[in-house]
Amino acid sequence: MIEYKTRAITITLRPNGIIHVSNNEDWNELDTLESTQENITLLKEVFDGQPDRCLLFEMPNRHVRKELLDCYQRAEWGEVAIALLLTSYGAKIVGNLYLKLSKNKPNEAGRVVPTKLFSNEEIAETWLLEQVKAQKNK
Numbered sequence: 001m002i003e004y005k006t007r008a009i010t011i012t013l014r015p016n017g018i019i020h021v022s023n024n025e026d027w028n029e030l031d032t033l034e035s036t037q038e039n040i041t042l043l044k045e046v047f048d049g050q051p052d053r054c055l056l057f058e059m060p061n062r063h064v065r066k067e068l069l070d071c072y073q074r075a076e077w078g079e080v081a082i083a084l085l086l087t088s089y090g091a092k093i094v095g096n097l098y099l100k101l102s103k104n105k106p107n108e109a110g111r112v113v114p115t116k117l118f119s120n121e122e123i124a125e126t127w128l129l130e131q132v133k134a135q136k137n138k
Contacts, residue, residue, distance in 0.1 A: 004045075007027065013046055019043070033071070047077040052136065054082070054131060059085060073098070080131050084099070
């Protein structure tokens with residue numbers, strides 16, 4: 001596994017192609033457009049144009065402004081699918097808001113990326129790997 005960090009998040013590239021994103025425990029500031037752009041830039045570097053990578057995004061346990069969620073939704077990383085891991089009631093609210101905002105909306109490359117909410121990491125990983133396999137079989 002390879003780990004990358006911004007001020008706000010940790011990005012872990014797993015050997016199976018899943019990119020796991022979680023908030024840094026010491027990040028107590030409100031997310032800003034600047035920190036969001038920093039996160040997006042690093043994610044694009046980690047994806048590196050690989051066609052079989054997917055994203056396991058651990059939703060934060062705090063409020064994230066709508067315009068910042070829109071930035072994440074519009075970003076094109078080349079991901080096959082996105083699983084949103086919900087670890088608390090607050091995360092469920094943020095995850096549901098993100099899903100409502102992004103459902104059937106194309107990203108900056110014009111793609112609509114399959115996205116699903118999960119409360120269990122193993123089930124999320126299984127779904128992501130199924131999406132990668134289905135993409136390879138197209």
